[in-house]
Amino acid sequence: MALPVSVQPSQDWDGNDGPWSTFACRVGTPPQTVRVLASTAVPETWVVSTGGCIATDPADCPDSRGVVFSPNASSTWDNVGNFALDVEKNLRNYSSNWDNGNYGFDTLSFGYLGSGGPTVETSVIAGLNTKDFYLGSIGLSSQPLNFTATDNPAPSLLGNLKTRNQIPSLSYGYSAGAPYRLKKVLGSLTLGGYDASRRPPNDTIAPFTLGDDISRDLLIGLQSIEYSDARTTGRRLLSEGILTFIDSTVPHIWLPLEACRAFESVFGLTYDNTTDLYLVNSTLHDTLSQENASISFVLGNRVQGGETVNITFPYASFDLQVSSPIVPEPTRYFPLRRADNETQYTLGRTFLQESYLTVDYERSRFSVHQATFEDGAVPNLIPINSPTGPSSDAGTSNRGSDGFSRGALAGTVAGAVTLCFLTIGALCLLFWKRRRRSRVQAGSEQVGVKEAETASGGSTSIIGGELNNEFGDGQYRPPEVEGSPGSRGKLVEAEGNHGGIEMEGTDGGAELHGSGGVAEMEAKGPTAELDAVHVYELPAGEVKAKIPRSESGQERIRIARLARPRKKEQRTE
Numbered sequence: 001m002a003l004p005v006s007v008q009p010s011q012d013w014d015g016n017d018g019p020w021s022t023f024a025c026r027v028g029t030p031p032q033t034v035r036v037l038a039s040t041a042v043p044e045t046w047v048v049s050t051g052g053c054i055a056t057d058p059a060d061c062p063d064s065r066g067v068v069f070s071p072n073a074s075s076t077w078d079n080v081g082n083f084a085l086d087v088e089k090n091l092r093n094y095s096s097n098w099d100n101g102n103y104g105f106d107t108l109s110f111g112y113l114g115s116g117g118p119t120v121e122t123s124v125i126a127g128l129n130t131k132d133f134y135l136g137s138i139g140l141s142s143q144p145l146n147f148t149a150t151d152n153p154a155p156s157l158l159g160n161l162k163t164r165n166q167i168p169s170l171s172y173g174y175s176a177g178a179p180y181r182l183k184k185v186l187g188s189l190t191l192g193g194y195d196a197s198r199r200p201p202n203d204t205i206a207p208f209t210l211g212d213d214i215s216r217d218l219l220i221g222l223q224s225i226e227y228s229d230a231r232t233t234g235r236r237l238l239s240e241g242i243l244t245f246i247d248s249t250v251p252h253i254w255l256p257l258e259a260c261r262a263f264e265s266v267f268g269l270t271y272d273n274t275t276d277l278y279l280v281n282s283t284l285h286d287t288l289s290q291e292n293a294s295i296s297f298v299l300g301n302r303v304q305g306g307e308t309v310n311i312t313f314p315y316a317s318f319d320l321q322v323s324s325p326i327v328p329e330p331t332r333y334f335p336l337r338r339a340d341n342e343t344q345y346t347l348g349r350t351f352l353q354e355s356y357l358t359v360d361y362e363r364s365r366f367s368v369h370q371a372t373f374e375d376g377a378v379p380n381l382i383p384i385n386s387p388t389g390p391s392s393d394a395g396t397s398n399r400g401s402d403g404f405s406r407g408a409l410a411g412t413v414a415g416a417v418t419l420c421f422l423t424i425g426a427l428c429l430l431f432w433k434r435r436r437r438s439r440v441q442a443g444s445e446q447v448g449v450k451e452a453e454t455a456s457g458g459s460t461s462i463i464g465g466e467l468n469n470e471f472g473d474g475q476y477r478p479p480e481v482e483g484s485p486g487s488r489g490k491l492v493e494a495e496g497n498h499g500g501i502e503m504e505g506t507d508g509g510a511e512l513h514g515s516g517g518v519a520e521m522e523a524k525g526p527t528a529e530l531d532a533v534h535v536y537e538l539p540a541g542e543v544k545a546k547i548p549r550s551e552s553g554q555e556r557i558r559i560a561r562l563a564r565p566r567k568k569e570q571r572t573e
Helices: 158-161 256-267 280-292 393-397 407-455
Strands: 005-009 008-015 020-027 032-039 043-047 078-084 102-111 118-126 136-137 145-147 171-175 190-191 193-195 218-229 242-246 253-255 270-272 277-279 294-300 310-315 318-321 332-334 334-339 355-360 363-368 381-383 491-495 501-502 510-512 516-524 567-569
Touching: 005 332, 032 043, 078 145, 218 256, 242 253, 253 256, 256 270, 256 334, 277 294, 310 363, 381 501
Parallel strands: 032 136, 043 118, 145 567, 171 193, 253 334
Antiparallel strands: 005 190, 008 020, 020 032, 020 102, 043 136, 078 102, 102 118, 171 190, 171 355, 190 193, 193 381, 218 242, 218 294, 270 277, 277 332, 294 310, 318 332, 355 363, 491 516, 501 510, 510 516
16 A cells, blocks of 8 residues: 655745745756755646746856746657646736746656655656746646647646555645744645644544636635724625635635725724835835734635635735735835735635644645644644545554545445345245245145045146246246445445335335346435446546535535546647
8 A cells, every 4th residue: 555755845945935845856867956845736747947937037046936947958858849838828927928938858866865755757847948837847736748749648637646645645734834823834745645743633624626627626714804903803894605716726816806895994004006016115114013913714615605614814814925926125014915806716826824724635625724723743644545546554554534435334235235235135035935925835735625626527728837937937946136325426226026115215216126127225324425437547536426415514416527637728929
């Protein structure tokens, strides 16, 4: 059984809109070490390419961008071509035609040399020349990529790792890190599981379901935003709930204009039309630091109602710095952006400083927790096992109650279904034998009568030397049982030519139809919900099963479908 992988932080704080905790990766042959972020929206790995720093840029440009990767210096680089990055097209400042990537395949390793991190050969790499995305990123989406210049989709990074049995499932846990906490808490990224030391123990938060739009799958209901300080408690900054997208590719939080106005009022913010940002001068910064206000985000699976989770942010989490090329000199800013419409509502990297995100693509669910910060905490990696594979002791003994693994429950349900099926079969067989015995006894009496009639001059015949059975063809027909207890959404069938017996129940019902019919048991009960769902990963991409919830909170069955690959539009310089 594969174990989860912890991606080693670079120990540096990078970026021109942060600072942000980055992760160390090695790309190419010989390996070139780069520092990158984590993107919850893209499936491939981004690195800054040689065109990302030009002659007019400052001398420290390569290092400030996490070190530039040179494809020409790698003997294993397999160039595919220039393609659109195809992300954040709905957001201002990220929709330029220049946002392309030089795509290819190369060897990717996690961590610094000697760290023991896994290596993925023929991994999809995109070289960035644009400055809209200042740093590269490790792609965490599970969707495959479809290049228009090739026939077959390329697997995502997670898909590649799982196919090679380097992680147990298409899943991850991530928190961006917080430089204002303790001694600068670094980011945490776990592939194939999560780090239990970075979220509350025994957390009972129910997981949320992924959205159907693969470009905005981490969709969550932001039900309210509340402001509190020494004088005010629970002042609402959001008039009504909205659906918003969790996306660590960008740093900002994009909210409706009305909510931004409320933020302006309580924090004393001023909008700068030139940069499209809320810039903060030193006087305002000192005032806000002394007030030490906090903001609480109330999140749910829908825009209102249902189970919710509160994530609280201190002002320090919004105290960021923007620099060149956005502004000439480093300047403090508040990472809030005015959204033009609902497609722009986004919770960016700022949100993930104080929250821990766990995503399980194979079960189409994710959870958000308040991040914990404990000095000297030892990482506790918990695997999220694939529903298509056996669970391990390590994967079940220390799990939280987020519902990502319920192998024991699924086994119990399967056993109960099997026992129920065998019991019904036994009852049918007993019924058939009793009926046959009574017919044989009745036939014997009739034979005696006919013999008496024959002796007295009457006549009779017995077909084939045997009594007619209930079908009238004189043939013995034993009951037939086919199949085995089915998985969720499948039928368990018992075929036979015996008479009709029906047993009905409120949880899906078990029916046995005779006269050549099919006996069916349908697993509709809400308890058969996880390990019985089969999700298959094909070479061309990943397959995931959607398990949406009904209004009552119970999960409905949906047939697993092939994940649609992200199409990459080829472009020329």
